[in-house]
Amino acid sequence: MSNSARILIVDVEPHIRRLLHGTLTRADYRVTEAGSARQAMAEIEANAPDVVLLDLGLPDRDGLELLPLIQQKSKAAVLIVSARDATDEKVAALDLGAIDYVTKPFDTEELLARVRVALRSRLVADGGRASIEAGDVSIDLVQRRIHKKGEEVHLTPKEFAVVAELARFPGRVITHDKLLAAVWPRDYERHIEYLRVIVRNIRQKLEDDATVPAIIVNELGVGYRLMGVAG
Template sequence: MPKILVVDDDAAIRRLLRNTLVRADYTVVEAEDGKSALRQAAVEHPSAILLDLGLPDRDGLGVIPLLRANGDAVILVVSARDAVDERVTALDLGADDFVTKPFDTDELLARLRVALRHRESSGTTPMVIRRGDLSIDLDRRIIRRGDEEIHLTRKEHDVLGILARHVGRVVTHERILAACWGAGEESRVEYLRIVIRNLRQKLESPGSVGSVIANELGVGYRLRAEA
């Protein structure tokens, strides 16, 4: 089973995460600070790392690029620090997702499953991504809901494409804007909001509950994935 490295200086939180992960059939190793996290990551080669930002020896934000430079494990930040700028920074530094304390253990496990699946398939992006009756053909730029083809503008295709390639994960406003509008176009956030609104109107089934595209307030957007 996948091995998960839990990095947190709070023994009670480590115990909660260890028990939750073991019940879900994961193997768990632990670290209480940044130095031991880097050592454990190098020795144990975990599939995923649950990383707190408030570590006693160094800021967890500084640990993310070191972990990313020395391995390809999923990095899921689990922290009480929920400021938008810190969440954006963590994602831009290489974290795959961000869960705020206090957290729901079922949601955390779902986020972990999605991130692990994405990492396993990241070497070859699937030609078609499916979510319920919605199918997104990235190569042919064909979107269908059931048997009905959904017509999108070029910009809508571009934005949906980058969300689909990171399905289940937050993509920051800056990353979407750079990919779809070009570098230096951060001021076009309002245009992005309009595109997202149009995508939601076109992609959601009549009477559906919940949006296909989730808004991470102040951070970015996520194409919801079934856990």
């Protein structure tokens, strides 16, 4: 599913990575892997994951040392998945910003539930909500699905990224620069005309009349705003 949340598995054990990769892929997440702290930071830089599943026993740096580095570079929610079960280790990880702590061996269904919680927590931390209603359009930011009048609407990944950025702060204007940075992470790709084309395509799919938008409205020279939000 092209709009699925991005999950990075950071674990030194290949068989654990394979298990997690299969479990998460079957749940429609987009999954990448790293076997060391160095690889993890490279993946975070390249792929901007939504959630990081972090083992503490990495070969080149302790996971507890890696936590602050991840938070400096990323907004990802970090879920510790470790064989270490000492209370002080868990407290230290949570104090350093981890969203949760799962001890190996783990139940895969429980881990999937913790991942869903981590995604919701990330949205709350960003000031947004897990799902919202805007007119007759419903936006589920966790499952990354959009429905209009009960029918699922397909958006491209970049189209969804624009909608998601607006939906995290419903009713507030989001500047062109912020939207461009969210959708095109490389500076040289950030052209306002690209954003205008994406918004035009979104309106064709979500608005009753794309020429008179009521859901995604333009703030001239500033940005866009998601309107018609219930509650």
